[in-house]
Amino acid sequence: MTAAAIPSAEPRSPAMVRRAVLSSVIGNGLEWYDFLVYGFFATIIAQVFFPTSDPLVSALLTAATFAISFLVRPVGGVLLSTYADRLGRKPILTVMILIMGFSTVLIGLTPDYATIGMLAPILVILARILQGISVGAEFASATAMLVEYAPPGRKMMFGSFQMCSQALALALAAFSGYALATLLTPEALQGWGWRIPFLLGSLITPLGFYIRRFVDESPEYEKDTKQSTRQTPFRTVLAEHRNALLRCFGIMIPGTASNYVWFIFLPGYVIRQLKLPFTSAMLSSLIGGILLFIFVPIMGHLADRWSAFRVWLLGMLSFALLSYPLLAYVVAQPSFERLLTAQAICALSIAAIWAPTPGLLAGMFPTQVRSTGMSIAYNVVVLLFGGLAPFTLTWLVAKTGSDMVPSYYLLACTAVSLLALGLASRTRAQG
Incomplete structure (x- = not known):
């Protein structure tokens, strides 16, 4: 189970490579920062925009709003990714960061339900839909840009920078939650403090736009599209790369579940269900994010030197074996120390899952349909196993x-x- 080789084109200057990496990391980091902040402050957002007499109903409504953006992601993601394959990575990435910045500001500035009534949750839902449309293609197009800029033998390492941005976003989002909860009273935090992380996150948009505006197009994209005939990426992926899609589904599921359950759902879960303080959940997530930021590039380096799929498989199996006893350890006597221990131990396994995933996915598809293929796989898996996870788990x-x-x-x-990987291997062998 190895990814197809990703050919290398004429290399860009070191300065342009650094700019391409930074532009991809900033956009993906902004996406995840916003999602994580929304997840971390879900309890407060439920009270501000979805007030009901039943806390469970408010929590479910907030989780449903969290999931709404994922429902539109497949459509927006595939549409924008198709243009990324037809027109280039750069113009689509530039447009997406503007949409992300606007939607983040909209959430941060929307008045609460007590002030404008039903218009408040409607505006929040609109912001989530805009985010879904833009970020649906962010991961795929930014990953394509990263691996196509990477020098030979460093595709997995460069792809892992995409996941480093998620780890950094986790640390920053958790730090903002911890700092605000420490510095502000509960009344101030619910009244206006929760808006600060959204507004601060939007400030990075001008920087991201500026950097992306002056990044050269992917060298592999320019080389391969000049040598190929014009095609319809979406139709081509479904007609010629169904087995690759199935393999991508299998590879994506553990990374998606680990992220959305362990780092997005779990902080709110330990606050609501296990009655841990908000600051404990945020501080533990902050340290977990820092550990991931350290471990992911190390695992990316190992994936290039050893075997990307073996690194991924080792991480996936170890995380699966550890998740039950570590959660049971936290549930038995809920405390900050136990929560931190569980998240720290799992950080190494999750890093092994995350680091090779972008490079593996990119290697499944040729350049001309790479963004579209990854977008289809990414958005379907994230919808089913990520976006719906908080709602599903809260209800269960x-x-x-x-x-x-x-x-x-x-x-x-x-x-x-x-199961998906087994079916893909069997289908491939029969073909």
């Missing part, structure tokens, strides 16, 4: 009364991943 925990539901969910995701 309430219905079953079991605090161990998140670990069961992660084990189920592992089984589905292995």
